[in-house]
Amino acid sequence: MTTTVHPRPIVASPSPPVPAARSHSDLQVTERRVIRSEWIKLRSVLSLRLGFLAAAFIAVVLAGIFASSGDGGGPKAAIDSLSLSLAGLRITQLIIGVLGVVVVSSEYSTGLIRSTLQSVRSRLSVLRAKSVVFATSTFVVVGIAACAAFFVGKATYGGIQPELGLSDPGVVRVLVGTVLYTVGVGLFGVALGFLLRGAAAAIGVLFATLLIVPALAGLLPWSWATSLTEVLPSNAGDAVMTLSPSSTLLSPTSGAIVVALWVVGLLVLAGVALRSRDA
Amino acid sequence: MVAIGRSGVPLLRTQYGKSLRLEDDTATTRVHNGLMIEVESLSKSYGSTIAVDGLTFTVRPGVVTGFLGPNGAGKSTTMRMILGLDRPSAGTATVNGRRLCEHRAPLAQMGALLEAQAVHPKRSARNHLRALAATNGIPDSRVDEVIELVGLEEVADRSSGGFSLGMGQRLGIASALLGDPETIMLDEPVNGLDPEGILWIRGLLKDLASEGRTVLVSSHLMTEMALVAERFVIIGKGRLIADVTSVELEAMASDDSVRVRTADATALRELLGTDGVEIASAVPNVLTVRGLTSDAIGMAASTARIALYELTPHQASLEEIFMELTHDAVQYRAGTHQGIAA
Numbered sequence A: 001m002t003t004t005v006h007p008r009p010i011v012a013s014p015s016p017p018v019p020a021a022r023s024h025s026d027l028q029v030t031e032r033r034v035i036r037s038e039w040i041k042l043r044s045v046l047s048l049r050l051g052f053l054a055a056a057f058i059a060v061v062l063a064g065i066f067a068s069s070g071d072g073g074g075p076k077a078a079i080d081s082l083s084l085s086l087a088g089l090r091i092t093q094l095i096i097g098v099l100g101v102v103v104v105s106s107e108y109s110t111g112l113i114r115s116t117l118q119s120v121r122s123r124l125s126v127l128r129a130k131s132v133v134f135a136t137s138t139f140v141v142v143g144i145a146a147c148a149a150f151f152v153g154k155a156t157y158g159g160i161q162p163e164l165g166l167s168d169p170g171v172v173r174v175l176v177g178t179v180l181y182t183v184g185v186g187l188f189g190v191a192l193g194f195l196l197r198g199a200a201a202a203i204g205v206l207f208a209t210l211l212i213v214p215a216l217a218g219l220l221p222w223s224w225a226t227s228l229t230e231v232l233p234s235n236a237g238d239a240v241m242t243l244s245p246s247s248t249l250l251s252p253t254s255g256a257i258v259v260a261l262w263v264v265g266l267l268v269l270a271g272v273a274l275r276s277r278d279a
Numbered sequence B: 001m002v003a004i005g006r007s008g009v010p011l012l013r014t015q016y017g018k019s020l021r022l023e024d025d026t027a028t029t030r031v032h033n034g035l036m037i038e039v040e041s042l043s044k045s046y047g048s049t050i051a052v053d054g055l056t057f058t059v060r061p062g063v064v065t066g067f068l069g070p071n072g073a074g075k076s077t078t079m080r081m082i083l084g085l086d087r088p089s090a091g092t093a094t095v096n097g098r099r100l101c102e103h104r105a106p107l108a109q110m111g112a113l114l115e116a117q118a119v120h121p122k123r124s125a126r127n128h129l130r131a132l133a134a135t136n137g138i139p140d141s142r143v144d145e146v147i148e149l150v151g152l153e154e155v156a157d158r159s160s161g162g163f164s165l166g167m168g169q170r171l172g173i174a175s176a177l178l179g180d181p182e183t184i185m186l187d188e189p190v191n192g193l194d195p196e197g198i199l200w201i202r203g204l205l206k207d208l209a210s211e212g213r214t215v216l217v218s219s220h221l222m223t224e225m226a227l228v229a230e231r232f233v234i235i236g237k238g239r240l241i242a243d244v245t246s247v248e249l250e251a252m253a254s255d256d257s258v259r260v261r262t263a264d265a266t267a268l269r270e271l272l273g274t275d276g277v278e279i280a281s282a283v284p285n286v287l288t289v290r291g292l293t294s295d296a297i298g299m300a301a302s303t304a305r306i307a308l309y310e311l312t313p314h315q316a317s318l319e320e321i322f323m324e325l326t327h328d329a330v331q332y333r334a335g336t337h338q339g340i341a342a
Helices: A030-045 A046-067 A079-088 A091-112 A114-116 A125-156 A172-195 A199-217 A225-230 A233-241 A254-277 B018-028 B073-081 B125-136 B142-149 B165-177 B195-210 B224-229 B244-253 B263-272 B293-303 B318-329
Strands: B001-004 B010-012 B036-046 B051-060 B064-067 B090-095 B110-111 B181-186 B216-217 B231-236 B237-245 B257-262 B276-284 B285-288 B308-314
Touching: A030 A046, A030 A125, A030 B110, A030 B125, A030 B257, A046 A079, A046 A091, A046 A125, A079 A125, A079 B090, A091 A114, A091 A125, A091 A172, A091 A199, A114 A125, A114 B125, A125 A172, A125 A254, A172 A199, A172 A233, A172 A254, A199 A225, A199 A233, A225 A233, A233 A254, A233 B010, A233 B110, B010 B285, B036 B073, B051 B073, B051 B090, B051 B231, B064 B073, B064 B224, B073 B090, B073 B181, B110 B165, B125 B142, B125 B165, B142 B165, B165 B181, B165 B195, B181 B195, B195 B216, B195 B224, B216 B224, B224 B318, B231 B244, B237 B244, B237 B318, B244 B318, B257 B263, B263 B276, B263 B285, B276 B308, B308 B318
Parallel strands: B064 B216, B064 B231, B110 B181, B181 B216
Antiparallel strands: B001 B010, B036 B051, B036 B090, B231 B237, B257 B285, B257 B308, B276 B285
16 A cells, blocks of 8 residues: 655635626526526427427327228227327327437437536426426427327228217316326436436336336236236326226226326436436 | 634634625625635545545636646546536535525526537527526527627527537537626636637636636646636646646746856866756756856856856746646656556
8 A cells, every 4th residue: 555645735825806896686597497498498409399290290190090991800990989099199109208308318418417507506497497398398299189189080080989079988088198198208208318317228218118018017927916017107007098997907097196106206216316416 | 604624723714604695695796705716625536536635725806717737637527516516525615605506696606618519419509508598597688799709690590510619619608608707617618729719718718807707717738828827726636736826836946957058068067066056968068057046157157267158047837837746646647668566
């Protein structure tokens, strides 16, 4: 082991301070201003706008394709007209999830996050603002897309099952539930972006959780695995998005609560990570 | 507020007492001696690696302060802690009297440039600046002002992904100036700039300081810093080596020597060779004398009737003094191929 001798630092006499007077009386960070900042960021990147557009477009186009030429036989016979119209939103949800990741991970990959964090008073205000802006944008875009998909599906439907209208029981709940679940997936993406920072890791975890884990969980031999499977985010989401959930799914209300708990839980974890880690 | 100083003696930090904090909260008038960056016993370690080790210094307004140290000395880590991006392992770093995030409008207190082009490549420079400005309630008119100030009017509405290094650096400086801040901190701002850009930054830094702002600029190049900075904070291996003015730094040279070319080197050597005088000779008839002034050598030679052809005092440049000060703190040095020391 070596010992190091540290020389005493050489410190000069202080020079007299020079007065400065600039008025910044009207400048102040507020929650609304941070939200405004995140809104500017979201709308000022073309690829994000195109991403939202693609997410909406695909839902409507697929509704038209799936609902038409539905003439019994095949697996389509067992699917109600509402599910057929909204099936395209499965893809919308994945796109929204990816966009949620990207609005955060792109700040880390460019270093912008450091400019963002040093301009605000609380790091959590950035997480809140990003979540609010992304959730609101998703709600509006996917809300319009889901309604359009529903009516396009209705217009082109030619199946053997009875055609469902807005006044049929559960239809409005499924429509609203599908939109809110999509908002939830977007917020998963935002939270994973803050937790993992890198787009590849966050998107990987998001897709694995939504697509692969539910399929694998069903293979578990233990009896309690059934209840575990029920509370996975995608299965809880299915309970909200299905007209008459099967016995392997939660009730719509429980499903909604479970999805909400997942979203809030992940956002809290993201907040803890954002506050405690070096940026 | 009482803190324990380096020597273990409690330091009474009266200038930032409670009453001043309250005043700053409510009034727009400022306490002049509060406008500075204060780093107090600041440390940061990553696992067993110590990046910053008990650093204490103060950066005052009105002059450009150069923040110098070899690569890996801890300059960027210190700057990130001042900005509140990294959490110190110990100690505090305050801007104008308090931690940066405790100010009502951080951008009005501190403008910083850490890395060039911390911008989404698909976002225009103007929208990038608008988004940052929005958090503190800075109006869009100020965004247009800083764009003009750094000379990016022509390209402000293009995506910043196509910017050259110099344009990216100007955009970074524009974002640092958004809040018309009291304190400006730039990390290696001239890196990769063309000569015109370097000249522009030098002028800008001096102007900002002359307006009474606190300006801290990091660099690992003393030659660059010597042209703009009047004060120097020099660190090595995370520790403070010197916190001095340029005049004081020049006075610290231990290597002042005089070069003498003479007709009779042997005689002159005998004449000057007393205690405390060191004489070296690499070239025939040329002596390098340490420990005597050129006046003394000239006078002695004249008295002894030895002809001198050249008598040149050599004062160490700031660069040489800097190299000498940080010699022990250099992390990576070109090897001398003497094998690996145990």
